[in-house]
Amino acid sequence: MVEPARRVSARLQSIPESATLAITAKAKQLRAAGEPVIGFGAGEPDFPTPDYIVKAAQEAVVDPANHRYTPAAGLPELRQAIADKTLRDSGVSVEASQVIVTNGGKQAVYNTFAALTDPGDEILLPAPYWTTYPEAIKLAGGTAVDVFAGAESDYKVTVEQLEAARTESTKALVFVSPSNPTGAVYTPEETAAIGQWALEHGIWVITDEIYEHLVYDEAVFTSILKAVPELANQTVILNGVAKTYAMTGWRVGWMIAPADIIQAASTLQSHATSNVNNVAQKAALAAVSGPLDAVNDMLKAFDERRKTMVKMLNEIDGFHCPTPKGAFYAYVDVTRAIGKEIAGQRVDTSTELAQVILEKAQVAVVPGEAFGKTGYLRLSYALGLDELIEGVERIQNLLNND
Incomplete structure (x- = not known):
């Protein structure tokens, strides 16, 4: 019996999994296993769909x-x-x-x-x-x-x-x-x-x-x-x-x-x-x-989280985060944190930095490679304020005390 020359098409083999969904799934998997992981990966409002x-x-x-x-x-x-x-x-x-x-x-x-x-x-x-x-x-x-x-x-x-x-x-x-x-x-x-x-x-x-x-x-x-x-x-x-x-x-x-x-x-x-x-x-x-009342309420919460996150991220050694004016993401330039040793590991890319942050701080972020270029991290602030603060504090403790 002769096996087919190729089982999966070259076209689909060339397509990677969505990085943001993969990071979110990994964070959920770790939480299900009892790990206290905080996920900044998902571009998903944490509010329920409006009742009407x-x-x-x-x-x-x-x-x-x-x-x-x-x-x-x-x-x-x-x-x-x-x-x-x-x-x-x-x-x-x-x-x-x-x-x-x-x-x-x-x-x-x-x-x-x-x-x-x-x-x-x-x-x-x-x-x-x-x-x-x-x-x-x-x-x-x-x-x-x-x-x-x-x-x-x-x-x-x-x-x-x-x-x-x-x-x-x-x-x-x-x-x-x-x-x-x-x-x-x-x-x-x-x-x-x-x-x-x-x-x-x-x-x-x-x-x-x-x-x-x-x-x-x-x-x-x-x-x-x-x-x-x-x-x-x-x-x-x-x-x-x-x-x-x-x-x-x-x-x-x-x-x-x-x-x-x-x-x-x-x-x-x-x-x-x-x-x-x-x-x-x-x-x-x-x-x-219908009306936009629900989104206006969400916007107020997102705004508070946005300001808190940007301030805290800019307090991390090697991080520079411009203030985002829309959506619910902070995109951090971490090029000055690359090329250093963090928690005993040398970090040469933002993918490696994201991996260290996940392993050592139990925080999931998405590396810049997913969005076109290394040297950056994306964090969504579509999660509760208390959890947001704790998550960024973990990153601060990891990088500022290294």
Whole structure:
């Protein structure tokens, strides 16, 4: 009997596991084993989904209409509600026919690159970036071109950097503000300048707006399509209910795009998954149609945690953490802590530093390699304040007393 030459496709063998999910799973595994691990890995609000959203789902469960297949692109009433919400929150007018409801934001990302990208296409990807973007680009046959901005630039790229990276093969730009993993928020002027540059060069913009309501201090969320309306025929908006409404487990996202892109994505989704769970869609309908009171309450808690975490991180030897203006992440430059011996171990990368912190301080953080470059750590402050303080204190005790 002859064994197959290859059991797993080379395409999938080239894709690593999501680093953020892996770190979170490791922390949960250690806690289940009785270890007092504190996890800063998950990009997940620690608040429950608001009651009125849960109630809508409970009512949907007993309605037989939700026990059947529904359109692959989403419930018509939810697509319309998303269009209405986009005008309300982003100032961008779209038709319901331009919306497709997806199984979480990740499917919207995958659909988008699959619909836009051909082999040889280059996608400009500002770094640090969310771990899934380069892998989705690769799966679609494209090439991710990193454009890096460090702590000294508040992790924001410039038009000049983008222009230097542009080639004849450049198809699209990924634009994320507020940012995961850095918490950076582009100003309205910076957003408009990047949008104008993309317009002038015929470059698609893929804008991920899932953190739109999580901004602090003087920062404001500005949709790039609001800043440059002329981009409407070459922009895809990605969004979802996960972060704003504490609904990560419900798995409802969406993409908004020109009609031909939506048609292609709908065709793909009809073969991949068909419709999103109907009960979850009904819950999402209640979320996007309802008030923002719950997110405003979360924002106050996140803000207190943000200030506390940044202050404490900047008290650690070798750490430099710019103040994030959005989302719920702190992104720490730890380059001055690299190349040293910590707890008897030499640390030459941020992956090694994260491993030492996990082993010696029992704190889980995500190393910068997951987001494009070594020398950084990402910590989520979407956890209780007391636990947050204890976790950062453990890191302080490890590094400041070494």
